[in-house]
Amino acid sequence: MFNLSIFDQLSPDLYTPVLLYYPEESTPLSDKILRLKSSLSLVLAYFYPLAGRARDNMFVECNDLGAKFLEADVNCTLSEVLVCPCLRELKKLLPINVETNEASIGQLLLVQANSFRCGGLVLAISISHKIADGATIGNFIRSWANAAGNCANIVPPRHDASIVAPSMNHWMGISPLVLPQHKTLTRRYVFDSSKVDGLVERTSTKQVGRPTRVEVVSALLWKCMVKASTRRSGVEWKRSVFLHTVNLRPKMFPPIPENTFGNLVGHYWAEMREEEAAEIDLQELVMRLRAEKANYLENYVKEELVGEKIPMGVLADAKSIHELLNNKEVELYVCSSWCGFPYYETDFGWGKPAWLSVVSSEYKNVIWMADARGGEGMEVWLTLGEDHMAELDKEALLMEYANLNPSISW
Structure with a gap:
C-alpha cells in the first residue's frame, strides 16, 4: 500500500499528458515497441505505485494490476503532423482523455505507442495527477529511457512524501481541486x-x-x-x-x-x-x-x-x-x-x-x-x-x- 500525501489528496482528478515525437531512423518500429514494453516492466519495479489503483483518495493499492500499454497505427507521416500541428487532433494520440475521473479510480499510467506510416513514432504517456506532478513525471520518463537504453543511471524514487506531508481524513473538508471546463x-x-x-x-x-x-x-x-x-x-x-x-x-x-x-x-x-x-x-x-x-x-x-x-x-x-x-x-x-x-x-x-x-x-x-x-x-x-x-x-x-x-x- 502506498499512502497518499495531503498534496496528492488535493490534486485534481485528471491525467497529465506527455507526447514525445521521434522521427524515422534505422531501428525498426517493432524493435522499438518491444524495447519500450520490456523496459517499462523493469522501471515499474521502482515506480510501483503507477501499477496500482487509487482508493478512496487515501492510498494506492499496490496490487500489480499494472499499467496499460497500447499500440496504434497512424495513417499519415509524422512530417504531416509536425509541419502544421493541429492541437485538437493530437488528442487522438493519447491512450485516454485528460479530463476524466478515471485518474482517481482507474489505471494510473497509460502509454500509447503511435506508429506512423513513415516509420516515425509518437510516445504518448498519460499519468494520473492524483499521484504525480511534473517533477515525478520527469524522473519516471528519464528513468524509463535510461532503462531502455541499457543505462544504469536510474534514480529510484523515494516513497516517503506521506511521512513529510501526511494525508488527512475526509471530515477535514478535503476535496480535490476542480478546474472549470468550458468551450x-x-x-x-x-x-x-x-x-x-x-x-x-x-x-x-x-x-x-x-x-x-x-x-x-x-x-x-x-x-x-x-x-x-x-x-x-x-x-x-x-x-x-x-x-x-x-x-x-x-x-x-x-x-x-x-x-x-x-x-x-x-x-x-x-x-x-x-x-x-x-x-x-x-x-x-x-x-x-x-x-x-x-x-x-x-x-x-x-x-x-x-x-x-x-x-x-x-x-x-x-x-x-x-x-x-x-x-x-x-x-x-x-x-x-x-x-x-x-x-x-x-x-x-x-x-x-x-x-x-x-x-x-x-x-x-x-x-x-x-x-x-x-x-x-x-x-x-x-x-x-x-x-x-x-x-x-x-x-x-x-x-x-x-x-x-x-x-x-x-
Missing part, C-alpha cells in the same frame, strides 16, 4: 530566444535586476489576456489573478529530495485590478510576480510548511484557491512551467525527440510553459474561452514577441 480554444506560441532576451532587457529594473524567462513571458501573457478580457461584453470580474505552480522540493525547510515521488506543488499568485489593464507596464507585472513569489517562499513555505504544521498549511492554501475559482469577481489564470525539465534528452535508444507537446484542453485559463527544443526559447500552450481567445488574437504586443504555431524542424 475553449488552445493556442501554441513559440518565443525565440532572441525575443525572450528582448523581453528580459525591456523589463529589467534596479529593484528586480534581470528577471527570469518565465517571469517575463508570464507578465506579457498576463497583460495581453487581461486587455483582451476587458473588451468582452458581459464580463463580471473585477480582479485578475495570475497563479504559478511551484515545485516545493528544493524550497522546503529542510529541502526534500528531488526524486521524492508524488505531488509536492505549491502556488503563489499576483493580482491586477480591471482598471489597471490598459496602462500597467510589463516591468510592474514582473515586480508583482517576483514580490509575491518571494513573499510566498519566505512567509508561507518557511513558516507554514514545516513539521506538524504541513497538512493544515497545505489545506489552507487549497481553500484559498477554491475561493478564487468560485469568486465571480475574479478571473483566475493557472500557469505551470516545465522549463528546465530535460525532456528533450529523452533517448530510449534511437535518438532524442524532435518535439515535446501536451494537448489542447477543456480547462479554461490554463497556461503550460516548456523549453523549446534547443533550450533557449520557450513554448507556451494557452487555453482560454472561445470569446476570450478571439479578443486575444487581436493583441499586437503578443504577436510582436511570439510565433503562432510554427512548424517543428528536426
